[in-house]
Amino acid sequence: MHFRAWQPALVRRPFEGAGRATAFLCAGIAIQFGVLLVLALPWIYFVPTAMWAVTVAVVVPSAAVVLGGPLLTRVQRTRFRDRLGVVVPAPAGLAERPGRQGIRQWLRSSPGRRQLRYHLFVGPLCALGGLLVLVLWAAGAAAASIYVWLWVTPWQWRVEDAGYAVKDAYVTVAGVALLYATAWLANGLARRDARAANALLGPSREEELTRRVADLAESRAGVVDAADAERRRIERDLHDGAQQRLVALAVNLGLAKATLGDLPEDARKVIDEAHREAKEAISELNDLVRGLHPAVLEDRGLDAALSGVAARLPLPVRLSVSLERRPSPTVEAVAYFVVSETLTNVVKHARASRADVTVEQTRGRLSIAITDDGVGGADPSGVSGTGLAGLAQRVASVDGTFSCRSPLGGPTVVTVELPCAP
Structure with a gap:
């Protein structure tokens, strides 16, 4: 029997996405490390030289965060899409690659300020959580494999000693429990990060509703235009097809009534009735065509x-x-x-x-x-x-x-x- 066939769902569930969540958190750690490195460079090079360098060391990191905010937002969206499969939509009306004027607009806009809050607070906190997850994975793996470490490492006592065996069993159980808890923690942190990103990096609820209303209005306008185009097509088909055939039929019936004078009275009545019905059908069809989309309106x-x-x-x-x-x-x-x-x-x-x-x-x-x-x-x-x-x-x-x-x-x-x- 396959191992997963009898593995309890409660035990199996956190480990199914733990690897992906951990890789996602590690990517966040790498991004925050890069940001920290950029922020630390002015302090490394300027602070020891003079007092004015303190101002530079404060201004340059702040400017780096502000100017690099849109770029950092794109990097974070890529991380969510590639590592977690979560698509964080971009707010409408906000340039993804703003110029000089765009940076000012980005800072003044509500989406820009929300993104800045994510980069200054949520991103670093999630990176710290990712570091904690890595430490707990390492500690749990080490504790769960304590027997292996004791066999491969020369210690002064042997595993077979009863007292040490009981203690090692406790450590192993604690390590397995820690691995289980770490899997839950990794998945939980990834979900929290995704929720915060959707709220801060993506459009707000009001912006999303505005976008949906605009999409619905555009979709409705497309449906109305398509229906109007279909009415014009039907009008052209009726005018060029059925209407012309009825006119030709009425003309032929009129010619038959005028030229065939030696017809029996019953036949003449039939032709008269058919001629009248054809003219009424033409009149009704004209009214129908005008109701759909008259040619004079378009012309x-x-x-x-x-x-x-x-x-x-x-x-x-x-x-x-x-x-x-x-x-x-x-x-x-x-x-x-x-x-x-x-x-x-x-x-x-x-x-x-x-x-x-x-x-x-x-x-x-x-x-x-x-x-x-x-x-x-x-x-x-x-x-x-x-x-x-x-x-x-x-x-x-x-x-x-x-x-x-x-x-x-x-x-x-x-x-x-x-x-x-x-």
């Missing part, structure tokens, strides 16, 4: 696209569009969708006689106001993804704001603000 912009929407409605719409510059395609598509869907709802539900649409671009925001003189009572908290709730979700996907005031008896005012980069 001529928001003003022309909204003018087309207003012209197709059965009620008068006063449209005012004032743009300093053309918004991004995503914001433009959201604005078009909001105005188009809101006006469609006005026609279907509001029983209004007129509507007003105002679109203005000021100070990096695209403001949209849609007003009608209908009966009011619109509920923006409907089923998610439909109606006004769906519009609110569409606006929120680009970090916009959506509000709806619709008292009973009207008027209804829908206000939307969309971010529009200057």
